[in-house]
Amino acid sequence: MLFLRLLLFVVSFGFLGVAAAIVLYDLYLAFELNRILRLGEREPTDVAAEQAAAARPEGSSLFTSTAGMPSEGSPAPGTTAADAKTSGPVARPAFYLPPRSAGPRRVIRWSAAGKLVVLAALSSLLGKSILVVPDGFAAVRVSQISGVRPGTLYPGTHLLLPLIQRAQLFDIREKVYSTAASENPRDKGFEILTVEAREGLSVGLAVTVRYRVDPRHLDYVDANLPQPIEDEIVAPVVTSTFRDLAPNYIVRDVFSVKRDEFRQRATQAITARLAEDQIIVKEVLLRKILLPEQYQQGLQGLLLKEQEDDQVTVDQSIEQKKVKIAESQAEAQKVRQIKRAEGDARTRVLMAQAESDSMQYTLPLKQKQIEQSKLEAEARKQTTIEDADAAAQARVKNAEAEAQAKVIDTKAEQQRRTMLADTQNEETVRGAEAAAQAKVIDGKAEKERQDLLADAEANQIRLTAQAGAEKMQLEASALKVNPMLVQLTVAQRLSDKVQIMMVPTDGKFFFTNDVLKSAQAFPGLNDPPARTGGKQ
DSSP states (O other): OHHHHHHHHHHHHHHHHHHHHHHHHHHHHHHHHHHHHHHHTSOHHHHHHHHHHHHSOTTOOHHHHHHSSOOTTSOOTTOOHHHHHHTOOOOOOTTOOOOOOSSOSSOOOHHHHHHHHHHHHHHHHHHHHEEEEOTTEEEEEEETTTEEOSSOBOSEEEEOOTTTEEEEEEEOSOEEEEEESSOOGGGTTSEEEEEEOTTSOEEEEEEEEEEEEOGGGHHHHHHHSOSSHIIIIIHHHHHHHHHHHGGGSOHHIIIIITHHHHHHHHHHHHHHHHHTTTEEEEEEEEEEEEOOHHHHHHHHHHHHHHHHHHHHHHHHHHHHHHHHHHHHHHHHHHHHHHHHHHHHHHHHHHHHHHHHHHHHHHHHHHHHHHHHHHHHHHHHHHHHHHHHHHHHHHHHHHHHHHHHHHHHHHHHHHHHHHHHHHHHHHHHHHHHHHHHHHHHHHHHHHHHHHHHHHHHHHHHHHHHHHHHHHHHHHHHHHHHHOTTHHHHHHHHHTTTTOOOOOOOSSSSSHHHHHHHHHHHHSTTSSSOOOOSSSOO
16 A cells, blocks of 8 residues: 555656646647747848848947938938839748738647646545554644544554545554663663652662553543653653652652662652653563762671671671580480490390290290201212113113223224324325435536525636725825825734834834835735635
């Protein structure tokens, strides 16, 4: 329905636009036609003058351009009036139209425009007759003739009489009215509510009231209550109620003992007063109570003293309880000792009675034990005889079974030995053949190995000899160049045996000469030992 209402308004504006366009178009055509007709009704002399003015060169003045032209109704220059009269009619332009009689030259379509305007008005009235009440709202009809009509229009689509009735919307959702106990940036915009207690002290109250308008009586609300309701009715009722009830209580009762009672009485009073104005109160909350600063300081001191008094009382009660506990523990210990002594005496009495009673039953019990022993001996004897017979029969059967088993084992052993002998013979023949083949292969392999070892050893000796010869040549060339290398070489060879060497400063190659002489005296001392195996 909201779309239909919007569509009707759009159609209405469309009809108005089309009507205005038709009228403007007709007026434009009439204006153009009149202009053309006025242009055709002018005299030829006027037309010729306009043509001459159009053909006038630039820079020429108006007086020079019109001086040579004859004026309207005067003869041309060089002619007389009689010649002008007898010369005949002047030539007219091609677009010249004869004059018409007075009257409308273009008909304006006022009837079509009026019909469109009527259609636009009807569409607009139909659109205004449709009322769409959104969710969370309700409305009442207000007549221009009879005033507010009874009945509530709930969310949905409703019809109104256009130009006679209008709708007044009301928010029927729950609203919240809050006050602040003091100036606080968080409660900015809230009214500060302070009340006077019985002592005359100012107490700040932070109150929240949840309420909503009764949708069943919106006609009464619209006709009798001022708007807005929150500022004009709810706020004064709430503040006046709390200020009327606060003097009946002292400050201590308001914030501690009778806080709930104070809130309930205020709730009942606010609900009753707002119900007269068709306002439903859902809940009244007393969020915070701000006490005077001096009262808070005195209350804190009083609370500290009460806490100290309570602490002393608690300590005294604890000490009294400790004394009672000690007395009860002593009484319990005494009772336990008495009970223990009585229990020991009763135990001894019962033990004596039990011993005397047991003696009465001892002899019959012994006799029964002897008879039972005899019966057990006879049973054991009978069992032993039966076991011996069973064992003899078992031994006989075992002997027979062993004899049969020995016969079967003897036959099986003979067969096994025969098969083993045949198998051993075959294995011996095959083993001898394999051993012969293995010895032949081993001999060939050993021969090849010895040949390879001999060749490798010959090659090693050859390469060692060549390397030794090359080394000797290099050492000889090095000694020729630097004879001091002999001393270095000898020192390196004897480094594991000699730690300090003393060389005289006045002898040249002293140590070297002695070493060489000793080496010449024992020519076979430095020869390498001969190898015991392999080729010489």
